Amino acid sequence: MRNLLLLALLLALPASAAGPHTPVVLKAARLFDARTGKLVSPGLVVVQDGKIAATGASAALPEGAQVLDLGDATLLPGFIDAHTHITGEPGEDWRQDVIDSFQRTIPERTLEALPLARATLMAGFTTIRNLGASDFVDVGLRNGIRRGLAVGPRILTATTGLGSTGGHCDSGNSWRKGLLAEESSRGIANGPDALRAKVRENIKYGADLIKVCATGGVLSRNEDVDSPQLTQAELEAIVDEAHARKRKVAAHAHGAEGIKRAVRAGVDSIEHGSFLDDETLELMRRNGTYYVPTALALQGVKERLDKGLLPPETVKKAQAALARHRESLRKAVGRGVRIAFGTDAGVFAHGRNGEEFALLVEAGVPAAQALRAATIINAELLGLTDSLGVLEPGKLADVVAVPGDPLQDIRRTQQVFFVMKEGVVHRDDRAPAPATTGR
Ligand SMILES: [Zn+2]
Structure with a gap:
């Protein structure tokens, strides 16, 4: 015995x-x-x-x-996912998710993130670039994993996303004035100087990189998906400050005009890119801007749409993005734009990250190139070629x-x-x- x-x-x-x-x-x-x-x-x-x-x-x-x-x-x-939201994932009822977000304390939300981080690592993703979290839960999780307090991937994190009043990064959309904390506590600002200050603040509180919302988004409320939400001057101020501090900039962007502004400003990557046109793709190719298509995000949105789980305000936006995203990705591949690997995990369940590979291959990316995207190319995008990839x-x-x-x-x-x-x-x-x- x-x-x-x-x-x-x-x-x-x-x-x-x-x-x-x-x-x-x-x-x-x-x-x-x-x-x-x-x-x-x-x-x-x-x-x-x-x-x-x-x-x-x-x-x-x-x-x-x-x-x-x-x-x-x-x-x-080890695989690298360049676009995650590791601190949460949606439940089956968006109304309940809203209530939970109002009720749950920061320590409780940090504990909730632990199995998500573990699931990501177990799926083979040893490094993630996290593009947006509230209350610096992402910084605590990153540091805790680094110290061996929790099991999860190595994390580079953006803290809160930066954007304009009422834009995709503004979680106060659709709530009455005064209900949520000040806009300023959520990375929301207007004008080049104010956004430059936001970059400094995020770095002060632990950001490894900067995430910016250059256009509307699918899952946020009260705005459309493709309109630009920051001026050329605002984007330039953000990129100038971030790059001066050796931080990369990832731009959430769906519509062509917002993408062009972001690329001209010198952002390092465009996330999603649902409505890419030829002119925009040519600009990205010339500038060497990475495209992080997040095909799995669109797949996750489609699943929720089909199950009737999206809030009514987001249904039309989801349909519009879904109608164009696949074609945009195919064009980007055909034009030789640098394709990186990012999933937007957190829009769907963490641990499914590996499904992005097959979606890239279906869109015309050769299998070897899809594997390179999640390894050596993402190591370049994250600035980690000395140690990873x-x-x-x-x-x-x-x-x-x-x-x-x-x-x-x-x-x-x-x-x-x-x-x-x-x-x-x-x-x-x-x-x-x-x-x-x-x-
Ligand atoms: Zn995202």
């Missing part, structure tokens, strides 16, 4: 239990080289002290290394594994069964094999 218990304990031990300094060797049939977009066989990654020490079939295996043989699988760099010596050991060959079947990315973040194994679904427990 006692031996059985001991065996059960041994089987349950994570790979990291071999000791924090024990080298780990990950073996699989294939490895995805995000630099070339090609598969390498066999896949071999040597991990030591949270970093990749060596890769490739010729790598020397360190003495005493723990070998994890993942079999007929593909090793990939490729499986190479010196990079952080963020490694995920999917069964089979994701270039043959992109939906393999929805079957992540192994997740390592900075050398720590957070998920390993292999059936425990008795032969490996003794080593």
